[in-house]
Amino acid sequence: MTLKDRRKALGYSQERFAALIGVDRTTVGRWDRGETEPHPEYRPKMAAALHVDLVTLDALIKESSASREPDAGSPSHDAYGPGEEDMIRREFLRALTVAGALAALSVEEADALADDAARDDAAGYLRMNDHLWQVYQLARSKSSVRSVVTDQLSVLNGTLSDRPSPLGLLCVAAGDLFQLAGELAFDGNRHTDAAAAYSLAASASKEAGAFDLWACALIRHAYVEMAGGQYREAVGLLSVAERVAKRGDSSLSTRQWVAAVRAEAHAGLGHLSECERALDEAEKVIHLGGHAHNGGWLRFDGSRLAEERGARYVQLGQLDKAEAALNNALERGALAEQQSFRRRAVVLADLAAIGARRQDSDQTLTYATEALRLARQSSSGYVARRLQGLRAEIGSLVGDRRIAELDAEIAALSAT
Template structure:
């Protein structure tokens, strides 16, 4: 599909979600979606305000609006246009090469030579941390996560150069922490694109780097994200092993942070996947203890768990356990809250699954339709995967003519963004 990726990228870089951008201009969110997808263009009277919001000149905005399907992916210093091949596959090959290089550099022993005078300023670590936090915030705001790849790739490339120059224990540890942080973000990007293999590579490298840096909370979070890959691929025992390791590592981390509680929340999902109600309940109770923490319990980047998603996660567990009697109130109350598109879609799919368990086709169709709309808006592989997991639950409902049509529409979603 033709898309104005440059337009979406500038919006995200300025910190606007599609909804916020639409409100600022005075149009419907669906209008912004059509602009960014290339299906329509803003009227002349709307363009001056758009340009101001995006920090662009009118001429630059006009170029963005006339440039459709021109997303580029950087490999080294060579830009590759979408027309030269499948952009997703080019991104994949590019990052695999970078992963190999970074892994090799990470394995090198520390150099005893001190850094050159003036090479690293005292403010550098704080500036790097602020940059990483900014990238995580922008990722959270982005409706279409894939528009961020060029930005993340550029910073990963700079990080590789810094690894080659790092000297001494302090420099080695500092760069290892950055590797663990940024590669978790890259893993999130490819997990959303349903590229499980590449996201697992990113999380494994992040865990290895955090281990080298003795950054225990960062290490535990990388293991937990890797466990999500295993869980969504249907490998619950492998996920359980990773989470057991994450729990041990988290106990060595900062007790004021929510890391160990996030591990418990994901462990609950694994227990639910294998049908262990009691173990799931214990893990959920352990996750709920996050509410007893005081102060900043997460950093908004690689650690974002604060308990606000526990209602959604508890409801999802009850659906997986086949307990609609427990799931419905939890999920409907979660849906009544203000949620981002991906979180809302996940709850919608769980409510559709709940309808399937009860044989209520109207409920299935109602919630699945809403989730499909979100999948179309965000192109999120995570949402597509949730919907795909609904299809086996529809087996006993195919007598209703709406169900085969729903099957087809879910199957038509991109298997990898």
């Protein structure tokens, strides 16, 4: 089915569909004919209007492009960009195609076709994913892990295509690995690629009936929305994640992680009471046993709650509460030696922001300089983005030469 087929099946004229999406009718005509592909910013509205998810929408768009006779020398219209990101996207779509071919079989029937060797292969993917998560967490530069994750995606895709395999386990492996690919994209500030990865992770997890894995994909997608300032959209995603998590394993910390991220979304909206209620809900993680997380796609263990609470109070302008919580987080991290460069840098950036709001140049410089040093060592795009946000806070202090130099260094870091 093409994009045009789906549009017409729902009774939309080109004019009506264009009005819903916010484009010209001629643009819809070009989409129908497969001459161009919709840009990422239009796709959520299109998916909602057509009552499909983003992965299914992508398949409709590709089918529209495939049905068009190619013109010699016509340009390629790739909404996600060239290079490695495009290759990863093709891996996603290829895996989706294979999953679609097996859709006539239930997970149980597909698994029955797999032999013991195939089951061992699928279990091996899960073990490899666990290893990759550990490498990712220990790596100072997250981007250094990208190539091996991309290779693993290719190998997994080959297994999906080659022979009958236990579909349930492979879908779990895919949902797991696509979340790691999304984290790498998100850390590199490639938000479109991160959203695509998390969408496919959610679809694969749903296919496998892995509710906690599915909920975690939705949680990570909410982070993409918040990075773009779309806090209401994030709250909506997290409400879905909460419902999915309730169908999962209550001994895992998925529900508490949903609450912790919901606190961030409510803080972004300026909702103090809702934020504090969500943080209190997240703290229930301390009552769970020692196996509440797996250290991979689910890592929420409560160790970050002090820094999470501090960051939320910074968002809400509760500076005294924020400073107490953040200093507590730094002290705990130093004692336990468990804070990564990235985590410590984010706490320091928040403490620098408090100094800026208090017009305290010395506090701002002390914390921001150390955060900048850690950002350079970790090469984290996420930390660079947080420091970029700090520039808005220190704007009133740039009359101080030291602050002006700091601002220039942050700008240079963000540019690279």
